[in-house]
Amino acid sequence: MSKEHVQIFDTTLRDGEQVPGCKLNTTQKLIIAKKLDHLGVDVIEAGFPVSSPGDFESVEAISKLVKNATVCGLTRAVENDIKVAAEALKYAKRPRIHTGIGTSDSHIKFKFNSTREQVLVRAYEAVKYAKSFVEEVEFYAEDAGRTDNEYLARVCEMAIKAGATVLNIPDTTGYCLPSEYGAKIKYLKENVKGIEKAILSCHCHNDLGLATANSIEGVINGARQIECTINGIGERAGNTALEEVVMILKQHPYLNLDTNIKTPELYGISQLVSEQMGVYTQPNKAIVGSNAFAHSSGIHQDGVIKNRETYEIIDPKDVGITESAIVLTARSGRAALAYRAKNIGYELTKLQLDEIYASFLNFADNKKEVDDSDIHRIIETSNLYQQIISA
Incomplete structure (x- = not known):
């Protein structure tokens, strides 16, 4: 049986860089981006262009450099964010705008002082506007892990209707158990109208040490993209570790899922990211830690x-x-x-x-x-x- 492809979306240069004290300059980002492209990742999330002139410069420079991977820029569901991202990505061979909004009741009430219906409209309008610049638009439903599935499905349908090609289902706070996260992906796969037009993506955080497990449950249940970082670096306790999910899929061939990652390059890029960011990799870190073998x-x-x-x-x-x-x-x-x-x-x-x-x-x-x-x-x-x- 031929294996199904799982896209690897690397966000080391965006979510990974949100670690306190790990700010990278453009030169450092270009060094890492070049290695990521050679590694075989499908998507490189290069940054959040509107956040600073430096990040805009980095995304633009990476867009010019990368030869194989899709280059992605993050935005909020704000017109100016999207316009600035499109400008930063104009040199990319395969540009992608990653836009979205919080969908949990907590985010809707306390972060936006809004309503569910208003968020549906904002999601649609953001994707529609992004689609006017690029073909590939990824929509993120922030805090999807704590969003009830029925409402989340409605949001996803709106995003697809507006032209989204990828639906990012983040466990933003790292709260979900693997069984819960897997069931959420399965529910969306089975209940979202038009789901065949989009790829479901896992974006999991490691607050309870479950990011890798949740991502694997996600792809087992129908997701076909994993968002991850080298060494699992990222906000708070970090993100899903690229090297972990890649090797899990490689070592469990009966899952019939595979990636394009050149695995003999994993240790080298792990060392590179650790050195460039000045982040010590724990000795017992799976796959790339000094004690792993x-x-x-x-x-x-x-x-x-x-x-x-x-x-x-x-x-x-x-x-x-x-x-x-x-x-x-x-x-x-x-x-x-x-x-x-x-x-x-x-x-x-x-x-x-x-x-x-x-x-x-x-x-x-x-x-x-x-x-x-x-x-x-x-x-x-x-x-x-x-x-x-x-x-």
Whole structure:
């Protein structure tokens, strides 16, 4: 069975940049945009053009640079926003305007001091106006996660009627459970008139640590675009992590869903974004964290040395990491010590290993991690050194 394509909409340069202290200049944005285009993302959300002259300049420059991906600019449901975005995107080969409005009762009442009917009109008019500039118009229903499904369906129908080609269903506050978010996408797929004319898109936030799970449930239930960021960076607790959803779809082929992402480029672009934004990536971050393919437990190390697949479901090379790391600590076993010693030139017999291992444990109890220079020191100071090097 041929796999269905899931578009990857990268918003690292827009939503990801909303992290405090992570402002990028135009040069930095261009470096990242070029890498994203090479990575194979379908859409690059380049910024919010009306927000500042600098953001307008960045969106315009990215529009000129990008050769393959659609370039997208964010707006509110405001005519001037839309007009400015269209101007910034005029050089793009495939421009997209991303416009929308809050749809939850909370947003309608407290943010807009408006009514449901007035929001329906504003949604229609915003999409209609954006459509006068570009063919691709994406509509976002902000706080869709807390919008009741029946009203959300009405909003989506209005957006499609006005010409929207993509419907973004954001879990803006990261509140939904995966089952709830999946059911919301399924409801829209089955109840929105004209839904065949538009792609449903997942835009999930990670306030409860569920952004990736919600996005996957969304595509399982009919969405065909995921909005995400490199390393999961973004407002508050962040966004759906691009590398996570891409590898989930790759590692679960029975879902019959796939992306165009060149996965061996993932680690490299993760490092690039971390460096350019000055954001430390946690060691235990899935897929690209420094510990993602590191093993320090003796039982795990022994299994991985014998066969990598005993404790790894992803080949590190598939995401651009050279090899798994066998990290020596006081929890490591003989197999790991022998493996690391062999890598630096020592072939230990079983009896030699037993004696060296006892010295290793004493050393490891006083140091968090034992490196190659420590292994040399342990062996060179042992009674077996001459025997080992003459073997």
